[in-house]
Amino acid sequence: MNFKHTLTIYRKELMEVLRDKRTIFTTFILPIILYPLIIVGFNSVMMRQTKVLEERGATIAVQDSVNNEISHRLIKDLASIKNYTYVPYDKNTLQHYMNKDIQSIVTICDSLGSDNTQFFKVFITYDKSKDQSKIVFDKLSEQLSKTEKELQQERLQISGINPHFLDLVDIEERDTSSAQKKMGMFLGMFLPYIVIMMLFAGASIVAADLVAGEKDRKTLETLLVSSVGRTEIVMGKYLTIITLAMLNMIVNLFSISFSLQFMLANQSKEMAGVALPVNAMLILLIAMIPLATLFAALLVSISTFSRNIKEARSYEQPLMMIAMLLGMVSFIPTIEISNLLALIPIVNIALLFKAVLINEYALSHILITIFSTLILDVIAILITVKLFNTESVLFRTEEESGGLKALKKKPQNIFNPYSGIVYFTIALIVLYYLGSYWQTKDLYNGLIQTEIIIIALPVLILLKVLKLKPKEVLRLHNPKLGSFLLIPFIAISASIIVSIFSQLINLVFPFPEKYTEALNQLFKMNEAPWKVFLAIALLPGICEELLFRGFLIRFFEKYGRMWSIVISSILFAAFHLDPFRFLPVLLLGFLLGYLAVRSGSVYASMFSHIVNNGLAFVLVTYSNFSWVKFLVSEGDNMHYWLIIPATVIFVISLSVFHKVTAKGENICVE
Numbered sequence: 001m002n003f004k005h006t007l008t009i010y011r012k013e014l015m016e017v018l019r020d021k022r023t024i025f026t027t028f029i030l031p032i033i034l035y036p037l038i039i040v041g042f043n044s045v046m047m048r049q050t051k052v053l054e055e056r057g058a059t060i061a062v063q064d065s066v067n068n069e070i071s072h073r074l075i076k077d078l079a080s081i082k083n084y085t086y087v088p089y090d091k092n093t094l095q096h097y098m099n100k101d102i103q104s105i106v107t108i109c110d111s112l113g114s115d116n117t118q119f120f121k122v123f124i125t126y127d128k129s130k131d132q133s134k135i136v137f138d139k140l141s142e143q144l145s146k147t148e149k150e151l152q153q154e155r156l157q158i159s160g161i162n163p164h165f166l167d168l169v170d171i172e173e174r175d176t177s178s179a180q181k182k183m184g185m186f187l188g189m190f191l192p193y194i195v196i197m198m199l200f201a202g203a204s205i206v207a208a209d210l211v212a213g214e215k216d217r218k219t220l221e222t223l224l225v226s227s228v229g230r231t232e233i234v235m236g237k238y239l240t241i242i243t244l245a246m247l248n249m250i251v252n253l254f255s256i257s258f259s260l261q262f263m264l265a266n267q268s269k270e271m272a273g274v275a276l277p278v279n280a281m282l283i284l285l286i287a288m289i290p291l292a293t294l295f296a297a298l299l300v301s302i303s304t305f306s307r308n309i310k311e312a313r314s315y316e317q318p319l320m321m322i323a324m325l326l327g328m329v330s331f332i333p334t335i336e337i338s339n340l341l342a343l344i345p346i347v348n349i350a351l352l353f354k355a356v357l358i359n360e361y362a363l364s365h366i367l368i369t370i371f372s373t374l375i376l377d378v379i380a381i382l383i384t385v386k387l388f389n390t391e392s393v394l395f396r397t398e399e400e401s402g403g404l405k406a407l408k409k410k411p412q413n414i415f416n417p418y419s420g421i422v423y424f425t426i427a428l429i430v431l432y433y434l435g436s437y438w439q440t441k442d443l444y445n446g447l448i449q450t451e452i453i454i455i456a457l458p459v460l461i462l463l464k465v466l467k468l469k470p471k472e473v474l475r476l477h478n479p480k481l482g483s484f485l486l487i488p489f490i491a492i493s494a495s496i497i498v499s500i501f502s503q504l505i506n507l508v509f510p511f512p513e514k515y516t517e518a519l520n521q522l523f524k525m526n527e528a529p530w531k532v533f534l535a536i537a538l539l540p541g542i543c544e545e546l547l548f549r550g551f552l553i554r555f556f557e558k559y560g561r562m563w564s565i566v567i568s569s570i571l572f573a574a575f576h577l578d579p580f581r582f583l584p585v586l587l588l589g590f591l592l593g594y595l596a597v598r599s600g601s602v603y604a605s606m607f608s609h610i611v612n613n614g615l616a617f618v619l620v621t622y623s624n625f626s627w628v629k630f631l632v633s634e635g636d637n638m639h640y641w642l643i644i645p646a647t648v649i650f651v652i653s654l655s656v657f658h659k660v661t662a663k664g665e666n667i668c669v670e
Contacts, residue, residue, distance in 0.1 A: 005228045009236025010243075017206050017244060027202060027244060031252045039259035050135075057083025058103040058136045061093045066110045070120060070151065074108060077147040081139055097125070104136045181358050183264060184277060187257065188354035189330060195253050195353070196327040196346060199288065200295055200320055202248025203241050207299030208312040210237045211388075216308050220394075234300065234388045238381065241296035242289075249288060253281070280356045287356075287366060290373035291349050295323075297380030304387045304394065305417075318425075322346075330354050337361065339508070342368035344579070345376055392558065411466035417567075420555025424571050427547070430454050432577065444525050447535040456543035459551045474550035479601035482660045486653050487595070487604060491611035493650035494591050499616075499638045500646075502584045520620065529621060537617050541610030548572045548589070549596035549605045565593030588612060598661045 017023055060078070064071045079086055087093075089105065096102045105125040110118055124140050126133040153163035177185075214220035223233060298319060306312035326346035329335055330353065337351035348369040355361035388394060435454050439446030463470050470476060525532050553568040569589030573582045588609075596605035622628050633639055 002229065002232055005232040006235045006239070009228060009233055010239045013210060013237055013240040014243060017209075017240065023205065023244075026205065027248045028251055031198075031248075031255045035252075035255040035259045036262075039256070039263050043263040053132050053135055055083060056132070057085065058132070059085045059087060059101065060136070060140070061089045061097070061102050061105045062086050063089035063093075063105065063107040066108055066120065070118075071108045071110075073151070074120070074122065074144065074147055078106065078140065078143055081143055084136075084139070103127075103133055104140065106140065180277065183261070184280070184357035184359065186264065187260060188357035191253075191256065191260075191357070192330040192350040192353035193324075193327040194256060195249055195288070196291070196323060196350060198252040199245050199249040199292055200323050202252075203245035203292065203295045203299050204316050204320070205248075206244050207241050207296065207303050208306070208309050208316065209303075210240065211300065211303035212306040212309045212312040213303075215306075215395075230388050231385050234304075234381075234385050238293075238296055238300055238384070241299060242292050245292045245296060246289065249292065250285065253285075257281070277357060277359075280359070283356050283366065284353055287349060287352055287369055290370050290377060291346065293377045294345060294373055294380060297377055297384055301380065301384045301387055304384060326350070337365050339364060339368055343372045345373055348372065386559075386563075390559070411468055414466060415554045416558070417556055420552055423555070424552060424575075427454065427458070428575060428577075431575065443521070444527050444531065444535055448539060451535075451539040451543040456546050459546055463551075473554060474546055475596060475600060475602040476550075477601045477603075479599045479604045480660060483599050483657055484604065484607065486657045486660075487607045488611055489649055489653035490591070490595070490657060491608040492615060493646040493653065494588070494608075495612045495615045496638055496642050496646035497650060498584045498587050500640060500643050501587070502581070503637050503640075505580075505583065524620070532621070533614060533617055537610050537613035540613055541606050544572070544575075545592065545596070545602050545606040545609055548575075549592055550602045553593060553596070561597050565590060565597060569593055595657075598658065600661075 062075055062078075064075065075086070078084070087102070089107075093102060093105060097105060103126065105123075107123040107125070109121045109123070111121065113119055122144055124137055126137045128134060128137075152166055156163045156165055211220070214223065224230070228236075299316065302315045302319070303312050306315060323346055326344070327350050329347050330350040335341070335351065337348065337355045341351055342348045342365050348365075352361065352365055352369050355365065431450065431454055435446070435450040437446075438449045459474075460470060463473055522536055525535070527535075548568050548571065552571060553564050556564040556567045559567075569586055569592075572589040572592075573586040576582075576585050578585070592605040592609055595608055596602050598604075619628055619632055623632060631638060631642065
């Protein structure tokens with residue numbers, strides 16, 4: 001790659017973007033003006049409105065059912081509240097209350113204790129949904145509590161007891177946090193969410209225009225025939241997006257921070273004069289760079305894949321929603337950054353942001369956050385370069401995009417990446433809502449219903465509707481006997497390797513105890529062993545392979561066999577809705593995809609899947625048998641020495657499988 005050419009493209013794109021006055025205004029000027037107006041203005045309006053409500057006062061109806069000296073004292077003290085008017089309760093009071101002429105009703109009753117001591121009960125009727133009513137309730141409660149304490153002290157004095165007798169335990173607050181830390185906690189709660197959104201918005205403003213926009217303007221072809229290579233073009237556009245996204249984020253971050261600092265200083269004397277944590281801000285800016293590069297790479301990929309700006313915007317929406325939901329993790333008070341959470345993109349930045357602002361973070365959190373995001377960056381950039389170098393993607397037509405017209409013309413047109421993602425998303429939503437409901441209601445029957453009704457049946461129905469041949473599409477071909485006999489060796493050895501890999505993950509990032517217990521419940525259902533095997537091994541092996549290695553993998557075969565296996569494996573791992581098992585399931589997906597594609601038969605991956613799940617079932621169900629204890633140590637963990645023979649058997653059996661399987665399979669469905 002020629003960096004000089006990359007910089008030339010970068011300067012060209014940057015200058016074109018910066019020539020646009022609307023971009024300059026929305027990226028730099030608007031945040032500087034908008035946040036002070038919104039935050040400071042909103043705060044001023046809120047304070048003024050609270051004062052107006054207090055000055056407006058209220059009309060209170062009083063119903064005194066006791067009518068003695070104490071009840072008169074309570075009413076007299078309530079009357080000392082400024083701007084409040086009291087009227088006696090009568091037959092029209094409820095109607096006045098419904099008409100909002102009366103804001104609250106105070107009812108005083110009494111009762112006798114076991115020693116005939118008189119106690120008073122005060123009921124305050126008010127509308128909790130109204131701000132003014134809540135203010136009224138707070139003032140009445142405060143005054144009644146004050147009068148209660150005075151009456152207690154008077155009674156104690158009459159009885160010759162120290163008036164402070166009831167103050168046996170005096171609770172006083174001793175706050176050890178500094179004003180700086182309080183500000184960090186306040187900013188860390190919602191600032192990460194806003195900054196992540198601003199970073200995404202800043203990147204998306206230009207990303208769609210840089211490739212999809214050039215397709216609309218018919219200028220991309222001119223750029224492609226220049227002497228600059230495609231990788232250099234991609235990198236130039238990529239750097240442009242990062243630059244503008246970071247500039248937009250920095251302007252927003254400081255504008256919001258200064259506005260909030262001003263608002264907090266006005267609300268609390270303690271916060272007055274507290275400076276922004278500059279060091280923390282610098283650390284966060286450094287940590288935000290990998291996230292900016294990740295957003296840039298993803299958005300360039302979307303822009304490259306899209307046929308026009310309109311299509312690019314529609315693809316950006318789901319990504320923005322994911323970023324928004326993950327960024328909201330900073331609002332959850334009990335979640336703090338850990339080494340495990342530092343691996344999850346966006347979540348790691350949001351929690352790190354919060355931790356750095358209150359100065360409670362570890363260097364490992366920053367390093368894991370940066371490097372894990374950088375790994376995703378590299379993958380995303382490689383995908384972008386691959387897309388940009390694929391003519392069928394760069395100049396995708398309406399027919400190739402899988403629209404309804406193209407589908408009517410030729411049903412096989414359904415097998416395109418867009419339709420694959422749409423189908424997967426629908427299946428995932430149905431699994432989350434309907435499958436989870438079924439399994440929560442009845443785990444055993446819910447698992448069976450999920451596999452058959454949600455996972456397998458829709459695939460067969462869709463193929464029937466489209467009049468496509470299931471045998472051809474789903475690879476329902478008999479595999480060669482020699483290759484099929486190798487499957488148990490491959491599956492068992494792979495299962496051991498993946499299990500030990502999971503154990504290592506558990507050592508570094510311990511799984512929650514409740515999660516492990518819930519996972520074991522799958523294997524210990526109150527059903528006959530053959531029924532449990534059916535639910536967790538046989539049906540998943542058949543139904544999930546029909547969906548992922550038979551059906552979904554077809555949608556991505558235009559990118560080549562390797563990428564179709566990789567993408568279907570990622571979807572397979574995501575479909576399990578289990579972040580703790582994502583990597584092990586992903587590895588299993590790679591193997592199953594390879595077995596199905598290489599042998600040309602989905603029966604090969606079905607058999608391997610059943611053996612894998614069946615092995616887990618046997619090891620957990622029969623863990624007390626001596627022959628199982630030979631393989632498993634305490635806590636149902638595999639012995640680590642098994643990794644050596646398992647690796648040897650896996651490599652040998654897979655090599656033999658590779659030799660005996662034929663390559664002559666059609667890549668795409670015709």
